[in-house]
Each structure stands twice: as C-alpha cells, then as structure tokens.
Amino acid sequence: MALMPGVTRRLIPRNFTRGGQTAVHGVLLHIMEGTLDGTDSWFRNPDSKASSHFGVGRDGRVFQWVDTDDRSWHASGANATWLSIEHEGRGGDALTPPQLAATARVIRWMHETEGVKLQLADTPAERGIGWHGMGGKAWGSHPDCPGNPIKAQRPAIIAAARGTEETDMNLTDAVKLPAWVPTTWPKDEGLQDGKITVNTALGSTYGHARRSAENSAQLISDVQALRAAVADLAAAVAELSAQGRAGG
Ligand SMILES: [Zn+2]
Structure with a gap:
C-alpha cells in the first residue's frame, strides 16, 4: 500500500x-x-x-x-x-x-x-x-x-x-552520524576562516546550517533597518505636526 x-x-x-x-x-x-x-x-x-x-x-x-x-x-x-x-x-x-x-x-x-x-x-x-x-x-x-x-x-x-x-538528505545524515564523529568539528580540518573546506555529507550539512544562520542574520538586519526607517518617519511626522501647530 x-x-x-x-x-x-x-x-x-x-x-x-x-x-x-x-x-x-x-x-x-x-x-x-x-x-x-x-x-x-x-x-x-x-x-x-x-x-x-x-x-x-x-x-x-x-x-x-x-x-x-x-x-x-x-x-x-x-x-x-x-x-x-x-x-x-x-x-x-x-x-x-x-x-x-x-x-x-x-x-x-x-x-x-x-x-x-x-x-x-x-x-x-x-x-x-x-x-x-x-x-x-x-x-x-x-x-x-x-x-x-x-x-x-x-x-x-x-x-x-x-x-x-x-535538505532531507542532509537532515537524515545529521541524525545518522556514528558515535565516533566528534561533536565539535576540528577547526583546521572542517572550517577555515568560516569557510567549509570538507566536501562530505557532513560538510554539506554544515553548509546548510551556515546558510540558514546567514539568512537569519540578514532577516534581523532587515528588521533593524525597517525599525530605524519607521522611527525616522515618526520623527518627521512629529516635526510636521509641530510646525503645523506653530503655523496655525
Ligand atoms: Zn490528461
């Protein structure tokens, strides 16, 4: 079935x-x-x-x-x-x-x-x-x-x-890792200057995690920029309305 x-x-x-x-x-x-x-x-x-x-x-x-x-x-x-x-x-x-x-x-x-x-x-x-x-x-x-x-x-x-x-394959590989795989990836073999150098399923899993972290960082900085723009807009509106009151 x-x-x-x-x-x-x-x-x-x-x-x-x-x-x-x-x-x-x-x-x-x-x-x-x-x-x-x-x-x-x-x-x-x-x-x-x-x-x-x-x-x-x-x-x-x-x-x-x-x-x-x-x-x-x-x-x-x-x-x-x-x-x-x-x-x-x-x-x-x-x-x-x-x-x-x-x-x-x-x-x-x-x-x-x-x-x-x-x-x-x-x-x-x-x-x-x-x-x-x-x-x-x-x-x-x-x-x-x-x-x-x-x-x-x-x-x-x-x-x-x-x-x-x-995506599914890498997730599956991540949970199937044998016990002898170190939980922290050796810096000189796996990650150099933040770049993935090992071309394995494990390296690919790290690559996915890294891209996902980069996307999150981008999202946070977009939200921060949006917040700043809203604050600017609110300040401009306050200024205009103050001018309006002063003029009237
Ligand atoms: Zn048909």
Whole structure:
C-alpha cells in the first residue's frame, strides 16, 4: 500500500484497477479542465470511468484518490505503467506557485516510494516526468493535456523536488552520524576562516546550517533597518505636526 502522508485522502471506491500498477515508468501531468472539487465528484461517479492517483488545487491542496499500488484510469494505454497527477485549471493555464510546490512534493514522494526518476520524459519510451499528450492515440488522444505552460514548468518542478531531497538528505545524515564523529568539528580540518573546506555529507550539512544562520542574520538586519526607517518617519511626522501647530 502506498499512500502519501500529509495530503487529503479522498480514496475513491471505483473507477480504478486494484493492484494493477504493474510497473512505474514515471508520472503523467494532466489538466482537469475544471476544479479540484468538481473532479473529485466526477471520479466518484460510476459513469466517469476515470480517475487519477493525485489531484492538486490552485491553492496547493492535494487529494490522493487512488493508492499508487493500484492502477488509476487516466491515460488508457499508459495506465498500467504511469502514475498520474491531475491539476486544477484550464488548458493553457500555468501552475500557480503553491500548486507547483505541491506537485513537486508529490513527485518527490513518488521518487522515494515508487522510484520515479527526477528527469523529463517527452516520449512513451522515456522515463520520468511526462505529460498525457505525449502518448498520442494509444493514450487517448489528448494532445493538449496539460498544455504548453505546464509542460514548460517541469524543470522548475524537478528543481523544487530535488531541493526538498537535498535538505532531507542532509537532515537524515545529521541524525545518522556514528558515535565516533566528534561533536565539535576540528577547526583546521572542517572550517577555515568560516569557510567549509570538507566536501562530505557532513560538510554539506554544515553548509546548510551556515546558510540558514546567514539568512537569519540578514532577516534581523532587515528588521533593524525597517525599525530605524519607521522611527525616522515618526520623527518627521512629529516635526510636521509641530510646525503645523506653530503655523496655525
Ligand atoms: Zn490528461
């Protein structure tokens, strides 16, 4: 059984083949030509004979309709070997930023759980992140699903999915450190003049911590600058109102 944690489970009772996911060549992106909630009720309708593993709303909501062990009915000839994600919107729409981020999280999970490759697929012979229309007639003749803007967003989706991967990997490495690793990193080997010199998972973890510290420092200095600007503005307002009183 493969259900993604942290998403809304809306498993449907019909319109899929139990245990039918015989292989995973990748995932196909689709466009709903409608809303997330409308598609949810359509997939529950016995007449639709259609389904998808996942659906992603323009607000970033994620529904899982079908377990990835089971075959969703999304692209006829591709159903046994390709997973599916439907997107709220109309053909020609681009994914919204929360929608893109949510799709990247689903694909990241598919990469970990089902071995989906984080690369572009543009023909049925390739493996990775593909799109419905690439299969032509055998996949139901939907050349415009999901449309050019979403196809063009796939590199950004892959980058976002990889970004999550990098962070998670380093966190995992940090907790898995064996007992013999010193708790304080030797200064002459690991950190020189505040720069990371050891190119290992550990060094990379230090790099992440350092960037995060730098970001925090930047945020604090931005807030301080903002506070100073507000104080200046308040002083200017006080001065103007004093002048106003003096003049009147
Ligand atoms: Zn489609």
